[in-house]
Every structure is written in structure tokens, then in C-alpha cells.
Amino acid sequence: MVEQTTHFQPDKVLDACGLHCPLPLLKAKQSLAGLAPGQLLEVRATDAGSWRDIEAFAEQSAHRLEAREQRGDIYHYWLRKAEGTSS
Template identity: 60%
Template structure:
């Protein structure tokens, strides 16, 4: 169960990543965010950003052109 969900479906690069960053900035450490996106660039951009941040990628998956990420907000 996640604390927040962000539906970035239909948005093109770089908007899914930017909206993800903004949402994480408004969250408390330890909270989990689910991000849904349809832009294929998200599969590369979001994990790459998370590797350079204090946040943790819990899981990622793709089904029928929709990408799902679960991210734990870092402290």
C-alpha cells in the first residue's frame, strides 16, 4: 500500500519526471509514492534520477505500455 499516487499517463518527457520530483519534495521521509506513466522515456529517466537522489526505487514494472514505479521517499 502506497501513501500517494501520481498519474502521469499521457504526459511526454520530461513531465513525468518533473511531476515525480515535485511530488517527492512534498512528501515525508519513509512515505511511498506510486507513479504511473505511459511515456517510454520514464522507464529510463525515473530510475536514473532515483540513483542520484536520496529516494529509493522499491519496484518498477511495465504492462500494456504503462509503466509503474513505487518509490520510497528518502530523508
């Protein structure tokens, strides 16, 4: 599945390229913790497992996966930090 989404303006970009499971997800969680509620994080990863991991994380957390897409060998994710959360 490829979702074309290039119009987002992230507040922070996390380059997790070259990191293997579970590091892209762990780094994304750390980055979200440093954002204010409502801010947008873009995650870039090369680990194919991040496709399901980040989606599952968003479904189980209050954070929202706004979009995701694959461009070549790089997976891009846009996660919005949940309102009313400090972590």
C-alpha cells in the same frame, strides 16, 4: 524487463499518463517534495523514456526506487522518499 510488484501500498499515486518527457519525472519530483520521509509514491506513466529517467533519478538522488513494472502500455514505479530529507 518486467518486474512484477503489486504488493505496495503507496501513500500517494501520481497519474502521469499521457505526459511526455520530461514531465513524468518533473511531476514525480514535485510529488516527492510533498511527502514525508519514508513515504511511498507510486508513479504511473505512458512515456517509455520514463523507464530510464526515473531509474537514473533514483540513482542520483537519495530517494529509493523500490520497484518498477510495465503493465501493458503503462509503466508503474514505486519511489520511497529518502529519510532525513525535506524535499
